[in-house]
Amino acid sequence: MTSSFYNGISGIKSQQFAMDVQANNIANINTSAYKGSSAEISTLFSTVLTGTYASYSNDKGLGAQSQTTALNLAQGVLENTDSPFDLAIQGDGWFGVKGQEVTKTYYTRAGSFSLDAQGSLVNADGYYLMATPGNNIAPTSLDAATLAKFGTYYNAATTTAVTPYAITPMSDVPLESVGSQTKVTLPDILYYPPVATTKVSYGANLDPTIKTDKVTVPLSAADYTATVTPSAVGQVSLSGSVSNTTALQSPQKGDTVTITLTDVNGNTKKISTELDASLNWSISNSDVSGLNTTSALTANVSVTSNQETANTAHYTTGIIAPDGSKGIIDMTFTKQVPQAASGSTWDANIKVLSYFEDYTVENYDSTKTYDTSVYNVDTVKGTVTKIYDPTKYYVDTSTNKVYNIVDTQTGTLTFGGAGQLLSNSVPALSNGGTPLELNLGTVGNFDGLISSTTIKKANVSTSNGSAEGFLKDYAMDTNGNVIAEFSNGKSSAVAKVAIYHFQNDQGLTQDSSTLFEASNNSGKPIFYTDKNGESFLGSTIFSNKLEGSNVSMATALTELLITQKAFDASSKSITTSDDLIKNAINMKS
Template sequence: MNSSFYNSISGIVNNQFSMDVVANDIANVNTTGYKSSTAEISSLFSSVLSSTTASTNDLGMGASSQTTALNMAQGSLETTDRTFDLALEDEGWFGVLGADGSTYYTRAGSFSLDANSNLVDTNGNYLLVTLGNNVTTTTLDEETLEGFGTVDTTLQAYSITQLDDVALGEVGDQTSVTLPELLYYPAVATTEASYAANLDPTVTVDTVNLDLDAADYPATVTASSSQTVTLSGTVSNTTAALDPQEGDTIILTLTDADGLSQTVNATLDENLEWTLSDYDVSGLNTTSDLTVSSAVLQTSQEVANEEHFTMTVIGSDGDKDILDMTFTKVVPQGEEGTTWNAVVNIYSYYEDYDSTKTYDTSLYYVDESTNKVYEIVDTQTGALTFNSDGSLASNTIPTLDNGGTTLTLDLGETDSFDGMISSTSIDKTNIADYNGSLEGYLTGYGVDENGNIIASFSNGESSAIAKIAVYHFQNDQGLTQVSSTLFSESANSGDAIFYTDADGNTTSGTAIATSTLEASNVDLATALTELIIVQKAFSASSKGITASDEMLQNAINMKQ
């Protein structure tokens, strides 16, 4: 009968243990990232009563509390308005560095910046990350500091090198991260620029005036005594004349020794020759020979089309410069395609136009439409040749010198239509693209779904600065609970590991939700039900003691 006392006592003790576990879960129903527990109770050894039958009878010796089992089910995700409230959308753990130098693991992702701009949790533990090592100290002048709203040159400033993603590395390579307030994105000069457009090859015919070759007209002419002149010539040596025709006009300017001039006209005959006979020049000083100061052929022929494009590039000083491109079609146009001569300039703003100054055109370009003067950084020439279908056949434009930085101009792949084309039947939108960036000032930090801590800047650029480590374990339930939300690894959990992708690169293995917290996974309805059950079991165990006491008393009374 004594065993019934001890069995009931063990029931009271173990139900009290279960009560503590359930009560702790209920107390943490609103604790971020909390994982509920289940009390595990096991039966103690039992004695075996012998029997003449084949069966045996076990006499239990009570129960014993063994341990608590963690419920690793994910809690609901709740949106917040804080950037560094983070939640893991699948299994895994954030790592934090405690004040004692030990690493702990948690699902509670409520992080913020402390007074030293370190990313910490609510207990002051440092969030563990892999650094991108792309932030260095720098010195900024007052003009640059004004972009941050300060002129205090004693403040420590930092500069960043652009980085799209931080490799997670190996377990153990992680450390805390400091997110500086004065983070500067230096200007980056353009090294690559591309342009796509259609150079319209439509044949255009117009009336043009072409200077005659010197061999096609006399240099001087002697007037007769009647003050008339006779002279003749041809256009056979004038290569600029593509298709001279009978009836085209020759315009001559005769100049005398006194500087007076007279214009006379002649007409091409069927042999493309011209003659001017007994033309009255009495208005000129004919005492000496007259000079043919100008001889022009006026004819109709194909004229060169010209296309002009501009785009922005970033100069070596960080300012926006202009990449100016002029394409002039070579005439006459060939039957198998077209060729366009190109002149490409890089212009950097110098000053507003000053009419009192004389600008060297070899060094400066004056834009009369805007009254602005630009320094000519570099000029290069070349040619684009196109196939009969309009695709690019060749490009001889060399690289440009962007103030000490080599700039490659991409106008498309050969035998393709991805860049410049020359077609009358294809519509193509002008598309410009370039790399490089203006200087930028930090506007804020954020976290992407891959765990990269991203710094954003006023120039529209952004860069990863570190990656938040997400740790995994072979047996999550084997972790040792240090506090309501902190755990440490144990022999039962195994060492922390990182997952790897198909290429063998370490990866977080789960997405990270920003401005989101994982709520406690305690099911309050279940916990309250368990509370009632434990309470009833506790009461029943206590009844077992009183009942055993009464039975023992009755047995004693029977002997009296």
């Protein structure tokens, strides 16, 4: 009968153990990434071992004992935060953290990290977050003007300049082996070097619509008598004819012919006439008494006719020079005339420009002496402007800027009747020593420049290269990469946060409410690998989120009630056994 006392006592002890576990769960219901536990209770060994072939049993147990606590690894709710280094794992796995002077790695789901004074990612206990470094950040040298763009670039209370770092851009950091993980240090003076433009694509529609205008075309001397000898004192006669040529297209009756006569003294006189129906013209005994007719007169003849004019198109697009400054590709396309019956041909003049200085117009100051080899002085308008060598500089008066001409190339583009590009002879350009490929379209297609009166196409420009950038902030992506974001709109991965996995997560040894360490039961930490043997996270890391506790208040309170009733029942078995013993003793008396 005394065994029932011990059974009751073991029940009280085991239920107290279960109550302690549930109370601890409830106490940590707001602990970030806390994993609840379940108390596991087992029976004590029996007093009698029944034979294998026995058809009956008269065994009785010796009560219960607390055996272990089972970890509940269910996903906790992800809660939003305002810190980019509040991290939450969705799925299985653990963050790795390590103390400053401890080689042991701890594992946690609590992802509240921040930057310490050295720029390392640490948790609230000062443990470093383990990750694979991108090894794409290195010390660099920057001039004072560039450093000043970062703002304050001296340490507090000292005049020692801090060390700037430059980044080599990369989109993703490959996850290295478990043993290669280390702490992440993020510098606050991080520079994105400029990348020179090497490729530019441009698309637009070169309008081939035939346009006409009154144009004065000088005639070839073969079309008339070059030297004019007066037929009488103070009079001259001259005649000629014209035909349809490349220079003079489709002349017509009534077009104006202008004859400019020049004497030996340089004096001139203009005489006008018209083409007849046969495209002939003539002047007879025209008065030139104002000229010196003692010597032969020189005649220059031109025809003013309604002619097709050359269409022009001018486009510009920005590029990045090797030194990081912003440059321009200046493109001028001029249609050849006359236009063919089908399609069109355009002459291209392409310039690579870099900003030199602002173009200024000064007021003329009569008290100053101006070097006329350097300045254009217009005393009538009262202005003074600087003279620029047109072979070296391009002056854009619309924007009042002066550019260095870095490179100039010319070529010809031909287009088919449907507007497609048929040929392009524009050679490669030089962007300050860096080869620059200008893609104006694929031959036979409509993906770049076209020349059509029916197809509408917006001007589209794409290019690579980037201006210099200055660190704005750090962030995270869902692939676990720590991302550096820069003022030029670019970003780059700098490290990848590791997610550790175990063969048996239940076998981890718990060191605190959220810190665990590996054991023989859990096995060594591993990374998932693909068929090529390359490691990957296996779960998703969310930024600006923390995983909450996975303890359910409703479940925990229900378990408490069950444990309480079991505790009461165990205590009742003790008092009942006591009553039985008392009755047995009283029977003797």
